[in-house]
Amino acid sequence: MNTTTRISTAERLGRGWRAYARGERRLSSWLASKGVPVVGAALAVWVVKLAVLGVLLYTMSWLVLLLVFAVVAAWVARNAGLADDPPEPEWRNGSAGFGLYTYDGFRIDPHVEDDE
Missing domain, CATH: 1.20.5 (Single alpha-helices involved in coiled-coils or other helix-helix interfaces)
Known part of the structure; x- marks a missing residue:
C-alpha cells in the first residue's frame, strides 16, 4: 500500500x-x-x-x-451529393438491342452485331 x-x-x-x-x-x-x-x-x-x-x-x-x-x-x-454513386447498370432493351445499359443509355456489355 x-x-x-x-x-x-x-x-x-x-x-x-x-x-x-x-x-x-x-x-x-x-x-x-x-x-x-x-x-x-x-x-x-x-x-x-x-x-x-x-x-x-x-x-x-x-x-x-x-x-x-x-x-x-x-x-x-x-x-453536396459528392458521395452519391450513379445508378447501377441494368439489363434492358435499348437502341443497340437487349443488353446491359448505363443510366445514360450506353450499352456496356460486349455484343456481336451478327447475333441480332
Whole structure:
C-alpha cells in the first residue's frame, strides 16, 4: 500500500495562483524600488494583464472562426451529393438491342452485331 499523499488538482491550482500573486507583488515592489510610483506600478501590471487578455481573445476569435469555417465546409461537403454513386447498370432493351445499359443509355456489355 502506498502511503504517500497525493496533491489534488485544486490544491495544485491554488499553489500556482499564490505563486503568481507573489510574483506580481514582487514585480510591483521592484518597480516601486526603481522610482516608479506605486499607482504607476499597479497600472503597469494591469496594462500587461489587459494586453495578454487582448492577445488571448484575438487568438481565440481566429481559432473560433477557423472552427466555424471547418464545420461549415464539412456540412457543405456532406450535403453536396459528392458521395452519391450513379445508378447501377441494368439489363434492358435499348437502341443497340437487349443488353446491359448505363443510366445514360450506353450499352456496356460486349455484343456481336451478327447475333441480332
